[in-house]
């Protein structure tokens with residue numbers, strides 16, 4: 001196996017992504033100005049005790065409705081208090097109120113949205129119902145009741161407001177999670193053995209950060225507006241003056257001293273506008289879009305082959321097999337309450353160290369079979385089997401959590417689309433080391449050592465450099481090698497590869513197949529490879545199982561199947577696969593050092 005010639009693009013990824021987003025934000029005039037305004041507002045709130053020239057509540061009757069003067073630059077209010085001092089202290093209470101509202105709204109909305117989007121089903125339905133109900137409740141009436149019950153406790157009132165704003169966070173988080181939860185890189189994390197908590201906190205939450213920050217900017221403005229409105233109505237007056245309360249006073253004397261209304265209105269208007277501009281500029285910079293739920297094509301996982309003869313009889317003892325299925329059936333619930341069976345009681349067996357190809361037309365049930373082995377059937381699907389043996393153990397009755405523990409240990413998985421199976425937010429090193437630490441309990445140093453070792457083993461040039469790279473810096477071939485490295489890092493006894501070369505350039509396909517074959521021999525793993533290409537079967541498989549319509553049509557040694565396929569369907573598939581000559585001849589040519597083309601760097 002030669003090292004891959006494809007090198008990483010040295011360019012953009014060197015810059016830290018988060019920093020570059022911030023820089024791009026600051027480069028926009030709207031972003032820089034809005035942030036500047038908000039920094040000033042926050043500084044005024046924090047430094048209020050130092051900046052305020054007078055006690056905001058000190059009454060000097062001589063100052064009643066006094067015009068601006070050097071000692072009182074904004075004059076006095078209708079009760080004889082210094083307006084500037086009240087405005088400065090009002091900044092503090094206004095920001096505090098917005099802060100309380102946002103924290104409560106986030107604490108309620110974000111975790112609920114994460115859980116609803118990720119787990120779906122009953123929790124999603126219940127949480128969505130509660131969210132809708134919250135929005136249907138007349139919030140102002142509840143706020144009035146809370147104000148009366150707490151004697152206008154400002155903080156409690158703002159916290160209550162936060163509960164009513166939580167549905168905004170809930171819906172946003174839920175829809176973002178729905179958009180990413182079926183991304184291949186999330187499935188890849190699952191298949192590598194990571195638990196739900198870690199996937200949620202590491203891979204899913206990353207996708208939620210940007211929308212939540214933007215939502216927070218907008219919610220803060222909304223909270224300030226609501227707070228001012230409440231104070232304007234005389235509800236929830238803070239002990240220190242708030243801008244809304246000042247507007248109330250200003251409104252009452254608007255005809256005689258309009259400036260009393262102008263100052264707090266200006267402060268509130270400018271702050272809310274800055275928050276809105278900040279939020280929309282940030283959205284622009286990170287290109288936050290309404291997520292579109294993209295369901296990945298599930299032709300991914302493949303399954304172990306029948307250990308069988310062409311008659312389908314199982315040839316090994318169950319406990320001696322790497323994987324064995326007995327009478328596996330997969331059903332889906334239909335809209336009319338019935339059930340649709342898509343895999344009809346198949347038997348499959350893979351011997352340790354054997355390479356089994358699974359071939360079949362689209363919809364033949366290959367993926368459903370593999371998902372059943374991994375216990376990762378999509379929602380609505382259920383499998384039943386007389387037995388599912390993995391690594392010499394019947395796992396049929398094991399709880400889901402225990403089945404998941406086999407992933408990354410007993411079973412490694414290589415997906416079809418390498419790029420989308422790597423999380424764009426993390427370096428390659430992080431993505432290789434994380435499962436080794438979490439699933440295999442290696443120390444950081446050991447995990448790093450093993451990750452470097454497997455990267456080198458799969459032919460990556462300069463592994464330390466690749467460890468620091470982000471997925472977008474890799475070529476497709478390299479990304480697939482990285483995923484292969486990740487799959488073998490846990491030293492599984494079974495490696496499942498779902499059309500692992502389909503997305504790759506033809507020259508790289510040959511290298512990846514060769515690498516898989518080498519690794520399979522070296523690690524003595526069983527390899528189950530799903531492919532549409534009989535050329536691939538001929539290249540690396542020992543046996544092949546042909547599937548059609550949820551059944552196994554034929555199983556047997558590759559040579560025998562090629563020489564004398566028992567089924568007409570197999571003959572058709574072979575003819576269709578080899579007709580174009582693209583697969584075999586191009587792969588062979590690519591393999592031949594004399595004809596091998598240079599791979600673009």
Ligand SMILES: Nc1ncnc2c1ncn2[C@@H]1O[C@H](COP(=O)(O)OP(=O)(O)OP(=O)(O)O)[C@@H](O)[C@H]1O
Pocket residue numbers: 297298299300332342360361362363364365366367368369378379380381
């Ligand atoms: N979520 C689902 N709900 C209902 N039926 C499904 C679902 N997923 C798959 N099926 C059905 O199960 C059958 C087998 O699908 P499967 O994905 O295993 O096919 P496949 O052989 O892997 O095809 P491909 O090569 O196109 O991925 C198909 O008839 C398909 O329509």
